[in-house]
Every structure is written in C-alpha cells, then in structure tokens.
Amino acid sequence: AIERQTNVATAGTQVNTTKRSQLQQIDSQITLMLLLQSIMAIVSFLPYGLYVLYSHITASWSKSTLQVAIEKIIAELTHTLLYTFFASSFHISMISSSGFRREVKRIVLMQKKIHPIYTQTANTVAIQPQY
Numbered sequence: 777a778i779e780r781q782t783n784v785a786t787a788g789t790q791v792n793t794t795k796r797s798q799l800q801q802i803d804s805q806i807t808l809m810l811l812l813q814s815i816m817a818i819v820s821f822l823p824y825g826l827y828v829l830y831s832h833i834t835a836s837w838s839k840s841t842l843q844v845a846i847e848k849i850i851a852e853l854t855h856t857l858l859y860t861f862f863a864s865s866f867h868i869s870m871i872s873s874s875g876f877r878r879e880v881k882r883i884v885l886m887q888k889k890i891h892p893i894y895t896q897t898a899n900t901v902a903i904q905p906q907y
Contacts, residue, residue, distance in 0.1 A: 808872040816868065820861035824854045 827850060839847070869876045 802875075805873045805875070809868060812868045812872060813865065816861055816864050820858055820864075824858045827851060827854045 831847070831851075870880065
C-alpha cells in the first residue's frame with residue numbers, strides 16, 4: 777500500500793519524488809471523482825426534492841385531471857433521474873480514474889482462461905486449475 781510520508785530534505789536525504797507524484801496523481805483523481813459525484817448528486821436529488829416539496833404544498837389543492845397527469849409524469853421523470861445517481865458511480869469512476877479503467881480492462885479482457893484438469897485417484901476426484 778502507498779503511504780503518505782513527509783520527508784525533510786537535508787543534504788544527506790532525498791525526497792522520493794516518484795511516490796509523491798503517484799500520491800498527487802491519486803489525489804487529483806479522487807478529487808475529480810468527488811467533484812463529479814457531487815455534481816451528479818445535485819443534478820439527481822434536487823429535482824426530486826423540489827417535486828416532493830411541491831407535492832406537499834399542493835396536496836390540498838383541487839386539480840384537473842390534466843394537471844394530475846402532468847404531475848405524475850413529472851414524478852416519474854424525477855424518480856428516473858434519481859436512479860441515475862446510483863447508476864452513474866461506475867461511469868464517473870471510468871471517466872476520472874485511470875487505475876479503475878486499467879482494472880476493468882484487465883478483468884474484461886482477461887487473457888488467461890482457467891481450464892480445469894480432472895484427476896481421479898481411488899474414490900476422490902480432484903480439480904486443478906490450469907492457466
């Protein structure tokens with residue numbers, strides 16, 4: 777694991793710039809992910825909150841069937857938008873983190889496939905993976 781360290785540079789010691797640049801890159805990726813997640817949360821939750829506030833305020837008002845139908849459509853749209861927040865975390869991670877992209881690519885494009893070898897001795901069967 778990469779640990780954050782503070783090194784004092786003197787004549788006899790050197791600062792490990794490679795670790796520092798890796799940490800700075802990870803910090804910038806996490807900052808970007810948090811910023812994008814925050815924006816997505818506002819875009820997703822604000823319309824739903826406004827709709828809930830509107831529906832509570834107008835609950836006792838008399839409404840035409842057209843107005844009720846329009847409000848139901850708006851309610852469904854805000855619910856759908858609300859669900860996009862939960863579905864967007866994967867996409868935001870893919871956009872902002874090169875390490876995440878690398879891991880997904882490694883998993884999806886796995887080059888080594890496991891082929892089991894079946895061996896039988898006496899009354900037991902053993903399955904051994906072969907790479």
